[in-house]
Amino acid sequence: MKAAYLDRKAGAEALIVGDLAKPSPKVGEVLVRVHAAAITPSELEWYPSFHLASGAARPFPIVPGHEFSGVIEALGADAAGFQLGDEVYGLNDWFANGAHAEYVVAPVAMLAHKPAELDHAHAAAVPISVLTAWQALFEKARLLHGERILIHGAAGGVGQFAVQMAKGLGAHVIASVSGACREFVQSLGADEVIDYHTTRFEEAVSDIDVVFDAVGGETLERSWRVLRQGGRIVTFAASSAGSAEPRVHDAFLLVRADGTQLAEIARRLDAGELRVRIAGAIPLDQVHQAWRPTPSGCRLGKTVLQIIQP
Numbered sequence: 156m157k158a159a160y161l162d163r164k165a166g167a168e169a170l171i172v173g174d175l176a177k178p179s180p181k182v183g184e185v186l187v188r189v190h191a192a193a194i195t196p197s198e199l200e201w202y203p204s205f206h207l208a209s210g211a212a213r214p215f216p217i218v219p220g221h222e223f224s225g226v227i228e229a230l231g232a233d234a235a236g237f238q239l240g241d242e243v244y245g246l247n248d249w250f251a252n253g254a255h256a257e258y259v260v261a262p263v264a265m266l267a268h269k270p271a272e273l274d275h276a277h278a279a280a281v282p283i284s285v286l287t288a289w290q291a292l293f294e295k296a297r298l299l300h301g302e303r304i305l306i307h308g309a310a311g312g313v314g315q316f317a318v319q320m321a322k323g324l325g326a327h328v329i330a331s332v333s334g335a336c337r338e339f340v341q342s343l344g345a346d347e348v349i350d351y352h353t354t355r356f357e358e359a360v361s362d363i364d365v366v367f368d369a370v371g372g373e374t375l376e377r378s379w380r381v382l383r384q385g386g387r388i389v390t391f392a393a394s395s396a397g398s399a400e401p402r403v404h405d406a407f408l409l410v411r412a413d414g415t416q417l418a419e420i421a422r423r424l425d426a427g428e429l430r431v432r433i434a435g436a437i438p439l440d441q442v443h444q445a446w447r448p449t450p451s452g453c454r455l456g457k458t459v460l461q462i463i464q465p
């Protein structure tokens with residue numbers, strides 16, 4: 156099969172497009188013919204990208220891209236809930252080869268049927284971001300109707316879902332974004348917008364119930380002072396992972412694959428209760444362009460590798 160892969164520990168500039176052996180599904184897994192897979196820019200900095208769960212080094216070639224949309228082509232034993240030809244979207248094991256390839260294997264528990272109203276490119280950009288937003292808002296922060304939430308990075312991959320879900324719950328949403336993204340986040344439901352380039356958020360807001368942090372670093376550090384007493388912070392930013400500071404450690408969320416949540420999210424996408432934007436869809440043989448940072452301005456979501464042209 157055609158795939159984009161690394162043959163050594165390196166960044167995306169070293170990705171090779173070539174032929175690899177097609178994987179086979181094991182117990183509880185399916186083989187998916189990938190139609191589209193999203194780019195997560197920080198992925199090659201994650202521990203599982205170059206390690207196995209045991210801590211040993213992962214063998215090369217390594218294929219990135221752990222969220223995708225496609226069609227089931229083969230079923231492993233005990234792969235209940237899906238049939239050959241089903242359109243699915245979801246994630247696969249972080250420690251296994253990903254979906255920047257014509258085929259990927261994935262556990263059925265990490266998949267759901269693709270939202271019927273979305274094409275594969277848009278569906279592929281949903282799983283990691285939407286599950287992070289869902290688990291951060293509803294499981295970790297336990298956001299309630301009527302609460303005031305400050306969302307750092309509200310126009311990003313995760314933030315755009317957080318704005319919509321928080322608004323859908325009846326929260327008062329304050330979005331912190333680049334000024335170029337003001338109208339975009341307002342269209343998603345933001346009640347107030349802070350341009351982080353021109354305004355220090357702690358001078359604009361206080362008594363916040365929940366801070367939703369997609370940025371980390373000094374943005375997170377400055378966020379504690381805007382909380383009301385008893386307010387909560389959830390952070391999932393790459394820079395917050397592994398923090399030795401107890402309150403950051405406690406606020407940190409690591410997303411988990413959850414097919415049941417993806418099924419409910421597909422329903423909301425099909426009903427128009429949630430929307431997804433992508434920055435663009437780029438063919439597999441232009442993988443380096445797809446991984447390149449996009450120019451400044453409001454980026455409106457993730458870039459997707461289009462493995463099969465629609």
Ligand SMILES: NC(=O)c1ccc[n+]([C@@H]2O[C@H](COP(=O)([O-])OP(=O)(O)OC[C@H]3O[C@@H](n4cnc5c(N)ncnc54)[C@H](OP(=O)(O)O)[C@@H]3O)[C@@H](O)[C@H]2O)c1
Pocket residue numbers: 197283284287307308309310311312313314331332333351369370374391392393394408409410411452453454456457
């Ligand atoms: N722990 C987990 O399980 C998990 C899961 C998903 C993602 N992540 C991590 O979470 C982070 C966000 O992911 P993402 O996919 O949403 O990234 P993204 O699409 O790059 O979005 C980040 C957004 O933050 C904005 N931003 C940058 N600095 C800011 C600041 N000081 N104040 C307000 N907004 C600011 C960026 O806007 P500009 O481009 O205009 O600067 C961008 O829109 C990444 O570090 C990612 O690795 C972790």
